[in-house]
Amino acid sequence: VPIDVLPRVGAGDPRAVQECLDRYGGLVWSLARRHSPTAADAEDAVQEVFLSLWKNASKFDPEKASEAGFITMVARRRLIDLFRGRQRRPQTQQLDAELEFVADARPLDAESRTEAGLAVKALGRLDPRERQVVLLSTYHGYSHSEIAELTAMPLGTVKTYIRRGLMRVREALHQGPRLEEVST
Amino acid sequence: VTAAERALDLLVENATEGLGARRQRELDELLDSLAGTAAEAAAGLDKESFELAAAAIELAFTDAEPMPANLRRRLGRQAADVFGFPL
Numbered sequence: 001v002p003i004d005v006l007p008r009v010g011a012g013d014p015r016a017v018q019e020c021l022d023r024y025g026g027l028v029w030s031l032a033r034r035h036s037p038t039a040a041d042a043e044d045a046v047q048e049v050f051l052s053l054w055k056n057a058s059k060f061d062p063e064k065a066s067e068a069g070f071i072t073m074v075a076r077r078r079l080i081d082l083f084r085g086r087q088r089r090p091q092t093q094q095l096d097a098e099l100e101f102v103a104d105a106r107p108l109d110a111e112s113r114t115e116a117g118l119a120v121k122a123l124g125r126l127d128p129r130e131r132q133v134v135l136l137s138t139y140h141g142y143s144h145s146e147i148a149e150l151t152a153m154p155l156g157t158v159k160t161y162i163r164r165g166l167m168r169v170r171e172a173l174h175q176g177p178r179l180e181e182v183s184t
Numbered sequence: 185v186t187a188a189e190r191a192l193d194l195l196v197e198n199a200t201e202g203l204g205a206r207r208q209r210e211l212d213e214l215l216d217s218l219a220g221t222a223a224e225a226a227a228g229l230d231k232e233s234f235e236l237a238a239a240a241i242e243l244a245f246t247d248a249e250p251m252p253a254n255l256r257r258r259l260g261r262q263a264a265d266v267f268g269f270p271l
Contacts, residue, residue, distance in 0.1 A: 012267055014267065014269045014271065017263050017267055017271060018263075018271050021256065021263065021271075025251045025256060025259065026248030026249055027246065027248040028251075029248075029249060029250075029251035029252075029255070030246050030247060031242065033249070034246075043252070043255045046251065047255075047258060047262055050259055050263070051262070051266065054266055054267075064236065065236050065240075069240055069243060070239075072239035072242055072243045072246075073232070073235045073238075076239055076242060080201065081202055084201065084202040084204075115243065116240055116241075116243045116244035117244070118240065119237070119240035119241045119243075120244045134241065135241070135245075137200045137201070137238075138200060138241040138242055139241060141201075144197070144200070159193065162196055163193065166196055166199065166200075166234050166237045166238060167228075167237075169237040169238075169240060169241060170228070170233050170234060170237040173233075173240060
């Protein structure tokens with residue numbers, strides 16, 4: 001597991017800032033591309049995300065999340081804020097794809113594999129319809145009402161599925177082995 | 185709907201699609217009013233935990249792609265402005 005860079009970024013270490021960009025630039029870019037309407041919007045969003053990361057670097061707590069997990073959380077927070085309310089065009093073929101999601105999970109590195117792996121396992125234990133709704137929300141970024149329209153489910157059901165799914169994942173993360181215990 | 189259940193709904197909404205200013209205020213007030221109570225402990229009303237759960241899911245399905253070279257240069261300049269040293 002590589003040494004965390006965020007504590008050093010928080011301390012203003014120039015090499016850590018460079019390392020942070022090198023190590024996580026691709027992740028943040030990929031997240032921004034998925035959340036942004038255009039590539040130009042994504043480029044601006046990446047800058048916003050890194051500004052937020054540098055400001056919040058000292059808040060990273062390795063007991064709560066991996067560095068990649070924390071960075072993904074900060075990025076999601078900023079991206080959701082930037083693009084909230086944007087309408088998407090649901091594609092029905094996505095629905096079938098979500099039902100066969102497990103084989104497509106490709107976590108970033110050994111450290112985040114643990115965290116992401118726990119999330120995938122927890123999702124795998126959900127009913128397929130629940131899992132589909134959770135992924136449409138958390139991965140594809142559809143709003144709860146868009147998902148209700150897309151799946152023809154009542155909005156209350158969509159909200160219940162998302163809440164239950166996130167609670168299951170949260171529970172799995174809390175109960176999961178600590179990162180250092182599973183690195184071998 | 186109890187205050188704790190309403191807070192849970194808002195925490196999930198915050199982690200998945202964000203909250204507007206009015207709902208954010210409502211959530212903050214609910215969390216303040218429930219702080220230290222048995223209801224808070226039972227429901228696990230921790231703001232970051234839902235965001236981290238959603239982030240773990242997105243991370244699991246995300247392949248990091250190289251960012252464009254011009255964006256990498258822009259970030260280098262931005263970092264230099266913020267931290268006051270060249271990258």
